[in-house]
Amino acid sequence: MISLELCEISLVFxxxxxxVFTTTPQMHCExxxxxxxxxxxxxxxxKSIETSVPNQTVTVKYNADKTTIPFF
Structure with missing residues (x-):
C-alpha cells in the first residue's frame, strides 16, 4: 500500500x-x-547591483518589502 500525504506549500511573493540612478560625481574607473x-x-x-561607467548609471534590484528608496 502506498501512502501519499498532501502538503500545503505557501509561497511569499x-x-x-x-x-536606475545616475551618478554624481561621475564614475570614472573600476x-x-x-x-x-x-x-x-x-x-x-x-538583490543585485549593476554599474555602467559609459552610461554613468547604477541599476539596483531590491525587495520593496525590506527597503525603500533612497538607499543611501
Missing part, C-alpha cells in the same frame, strides 16, 4: 523593484564602481 557596490551591498533587501 516579494515585490522586487528596479531603480574603483568608483566598487565603492558604490560596497556601499549598497549590505543594505537590507538589495
Amino acid at each position: 516579494r515585490e522586487i523593484k528596479t531603480v 574603483a568608483s564602481e566598487n565603492k558604490i557596490k560596497s556601499n549598497l551591498r549590505f543594505e537590507k533587501g538589495i
Whole structure:
C-alpha cells in the first residue's frame, strides 16, 4: 500500500523593484564602481547591483518589502 500525504506549500511573493540612478560625481574607473557596490551591498533587501561607467548609471534590484528608496 502506498501512502501519499498532501502538503500545503505557501509561497511569499516579494515585490522586487528596479531603480536606475545616475551618478554624481561621475564614475570614472573600476574603483568608483566598487565603492558604490560596497556601499549598497549590505543594505537590507538589495538583490543585485549593476554599474555602467559609459552610461554613468547604477541599476539596483531590491525587495520593496525590506527597503525603500533612497538607499543611501
